[in-house]
Amino acid sequence: MDHKKRQSLQLGVTGLAGLAMTSEVQAAPIKTPFTVASTYIPIVNSKEVFPVRRVYCIGRNYAAHAREMGSDPSREPPFFFQKPTDAIQYIAPKTIVDHPYPSLTKNYHYEVELVVALKSGGKDIPIEKALNHVYGYALGLDMTRRDLQRFMGDQKKPWEIGKSFDRSAPIGPIHTVQQLGGHFTKENISLSVNGQIKQNATLSHMIWSVAEQISKLSEANELFPGDLIYSGTPENVGPVVKGDLIVCQLDRLPDLSIRII
């Protein structure tokens, strides 16, 4: 086997194992019939950008939200789902970014969430070491086609179509833990629509802390640098229509604003 062939075979294996695929593939002499875009999120006050590997989301992580979704907010094990990496829609601070009302839904909901960005990963990460893997944080929206999520759930079918669609993950820039002066614990998180407060809670109301989320998720999947975790939304989710302005706020982070078009 010649050198080039062996190199690309090794890369293929590396790719299957999910190890640092993007950078190695870019550096390698692999030819592709077309290019596929990678997803990056700006990092505040940095020339570097954050490369996104996977987008995980936790479900029903605030008791009052679990109740409004019709479930019992006990400490049963948390559950996670994923959005495709290219569902990320970057929202620069001090701008109002157009967000198209998606297809197929008549009940399009906002969910404001703290987003955790990982710089390292592993399997079975202990809770007490979990925060060492956090690179930084951002403010995000887990946009949801609620009617489709409910319809599929009622039929005991996967509700992916309600959660994992184009631009379903608006997000602001990433702030490093150092820039923030520490991790998030009990800050205020809120969301308004057309100037009216809809969601308003503190992060201390989370059922599972960020450290617990990382630890639990690492039991199901090995985590890697570039993984994002949307950490769940507080109560009072609700619908928006075309023309609505959503503004999200989280202490220590810039506001995130989108206009539904």
Ligand code: MN
């Ligand atoms: Mn959510």
